[in-house]
Amino acid sequence: MDSTPLSNLHFVFIPLMAPGHLLPMVDMAKMLARRKVKVSIVTTPLNSIHFQASIDREIQSGSPIQILHVQFPWAEAGIPKGCESQDTLPSMNLLYNFNVALNLLQHPIEELLQNQSPFPSCIVSDKNFLCVADVADKLNVPRIIFDGTSCFSLLCCHSLNKNKVHQAVSYDEKFVVPGLPHKIELRRSQLPGIFYPGTDLKLQAFREAIGEAAKKAYGIMANSFEELEAEYVEEYERVTGQKVWCVGPVSLCNKDDTEKALRSKRNSNDESKYVKWLDSWPERSVIYVCLGSQNRATPEQLIEVGLGLEATKRPFIWVLRGAYRREEMEKWLLEEGFEERVKGRGILIKGWVAQVLILSHRAIGAFLTHCGWNSTLEGICGGVPLVSYPLYAEQFLNEKFVVQVVESGVSAGAETVVRLGDEFKSRVEVTRDNVRDSIEKVMGEGKEKDVIRERARNYADMASKTIQEGGSSYNNMSLLIEDIVRLKMSQQKATPNAFLD
Numbered sequence: 135m136d137s138t139p140l141s142n143l144h145f146v147f148i149p150l151m152a153p154g155h156l157l158p159m160v161d162m163a164k165m166l167a168r169r170k171v172k173v174s175i176v177t178t179p180l181n182s183i184h185f186q187a188s189i190d191r192e193i194q195s196g197s198p199i200q201i202l203h204v205q206f207p208w209a210e211a212g213i214p215k216g217c218e219s220q221d222t223l224p225s226m227n228l229l230y231n232f233n234v235a236l237n238l239l240q241h242p243i244e245e246l247l248q249n250q251s252p253f254p255s256c257i258v259s260d261k262n263f264l265c266v267a268d269v270a271d272k273l274n275v276p277r278i279i280f281d282g283t284s285c286f287s288l289l290c291c292h293s294l295n296k297n298k299v300h301q302a303v304s305y306d307e308k309f310v311v312p313g314l315p316h317k318i319e320l321r322r323s324q325l326p327g328i329f330y331p332g333t334d335l336k337l338q339a340f341r342e343a344i345g346e347a348a349k350k351a352y353g354i355m356a357n358s359f360e361e362l363e364a365e366y367v368e369e370y371e372r373v374t375g376q377k378v379w380c381v382g383p384v385s386l387c388n389k390d391d392t393e394k395a396l397r398s399k400r401n402s403n404d405e406s407k408y409v410k411w412l413d414s415w416p417e418r419s420v421i422y423v424c425l426g427s428q429n430r431a432t433p434e435q436l437i438e439v440g441l442g443l444e445a446t447k448r449p450f451i452w453v454l455r456g457a458y459r460r461e462e463m464e465k466w467l468l469e470e471g472f473e474e475r476v477k478g479r480g481i482l483i484k485g486w487v488a489q490v491l492i493l494s495h496r497a498i499g500a501f502l503t504h505c506g507w508n509s510t511l512e513g514i515c516g517g518v519p520l521v522s523y524p525l526y527a528e529q530f531l532n533e534k535f536v537v538q539v540v541e542s543g544v545s546a547g548a549e550t551v552v553r554l555g556d557e558f559k560s561r562v563e564v565t566r567d568n569v570r571d572s573i574e575k576v577m578g579e580g581k582e583k584d585v586i587r588e589r590a591r592n593y594a595d596m597a598s599k600t601i602q603e604g605g606s607s608y609n610n611m612s613l614l615i616e617d618i619v620r621l622k623m624s625q626q627k628a629t630p631n632a633f634l635d
């Protein structure tokens with residue numbers, strides 16, 4: 135570390151414009167900048183609005199961090215003006231256009247980075263931001279990818295890609311994922327889209343290109359921690375030969391309530407109101423429900439969730455991000471008088487909310503989640519048992535992880551991924567009874583419930599220690615910095631042989 139001053143380093147973070155991807159990367163960037171390493175975050179003006187205040191705060195406390203802007207090429211890509219984040223697209227059909235827009239950013243980003251001083255020493259980019267691989271190659275800068283998921287799920291996918299066991303079974307048949315430290319059974323119907331290519335060849339080609347680019351990255355930064363899944367981190371590094379720095383849970387870098395609330399200022403929701411409400415309930419008595427930021431649950435599914443919540447007779451906070459066919463859901467809520475019936479003990483929040491703030495409240499007793507990785511991890515940090523209701527992507531893998539590996543959650547009983555384009559098919563696998571019963575498995579009295587809650591609390595303890603000085607995530611961040619310093623020095627020596635050893 136000594137011979138190359140940290141002041142020569144410059145890490146550039148390039149997040150994907152989707153809240154579940156962007157927020158963790160902003161947190162990572164903040165954590166790194168607190169180590170006095172210069173960090174830039176590249177994004178579009180509309181995306182930066184949501185975290186500008188939080189970055190300003192970091193700057194005030196002396197972190198060398200800045201936001202760099204590129205203009206989003208919405209017009210060229212055929213996207214409505216103002217939709218610069220995946221969650222604001224009026225239709226999922228525009229995802230392809232969104233990827234076109236991302237690709238168009240290659241040259242603007244290249245130009246932007248070329249003019250930076252110090253010149254970038256490392257680019258950390260979202261794995262799905264494909265063109266950044268070319269930017270990094272062109273500028274000859276090491277590229278580290280942020281995958282946004284656990285090493286458990288990375289290893290599952292790697293294994294399936296290699297062994298293709300899923301191809302030998304029918305859609306609903308169970309099979310065991312080979313090469314994992316635990317015996318994990320899945321059905322093909324629960325696998326991420328890439329393992330179940332639909333008719334959209336363009337999308338499939340895009341996914342495959344992402345996989346290829348990921349293989350060529352210098353390493354991976356994961357929003358996870360060694361204590362949570364050491365076996366999986368090691369095994370993944372072993373089978374891929376790639377370095378993995380676990381530096382999470384990154385949401386814990388937001389220590390006080392202001393920071394937690396500032397973190398995602400995309401809502402007009404006033405968190406203090408909810409916190410006050412939570413203050414009025416006993417410890418671990420309230421159910422927190424959020425099925426994700428991407429609106430993949432249908433009204434039919436959500437209605438069962440609502441009725442299940444009602445049947446528990448417990449207090450709850452339910453974050454409703456909109457659902458496909460929002461009007462139907464609104465209509466149901468209104469006509470059936472749901473809000474009226476649960477008044478006083480049930481709160482519905484429409485829109486965004488500072489989830490970390492709510493989850494860390496002592497009144498929360500369970501988290502009904504779609505098991506997106508960021509939410510899963512936030513739940514683990516909150517020290518509450520999870521009730522999993524996976525919907526798409528790698529969420530069924532995360533469910534297995536929570537239920538079987540970490541053992542701090544129970545499944546609500548979902549069996550099938552809601553494929554992109556299938557959101558309109560009505561189909562309810564998780565009934566109101568499933569919702570109620572699975573929640574009751576982790577709330578209320580009982581020895582088994584105590585065990586699961588105790589375990590959840592232990593993981594929360596480990597999580598809070600790991601990012602502090604001396605913790606493994608803290609150390610991994612140091613190791614990452616040292617690694618890039620070494621790499622830079624070897625490049626500066628620049629004798630051809632230096633690259634060979």
Ligand SMILES: *[C@@H]1O[C@H](CO)[C@@H](O)[C@H](O)[C@H]1NC(C)=O
Binds near residue numbers: 377378379614
């Ligand atoms: C991260 O930390 C763990 C344990 O502290 C260590 O075994 C591992 O090698 C570190 N990862 C990297 C890529 O240096």
Ligand SMILES: CC(=O)N[C@H]1CO[C@H](CO)[C@@H](O)[C@@H]1O
Binds near residue numbers: 153156157424488489
């Ligand atoms: C880290 C992160 O991005 N957290 C977000 C995960 O998604 C939920 C909604 O599903 C947000 O509330 C979190 O802020």
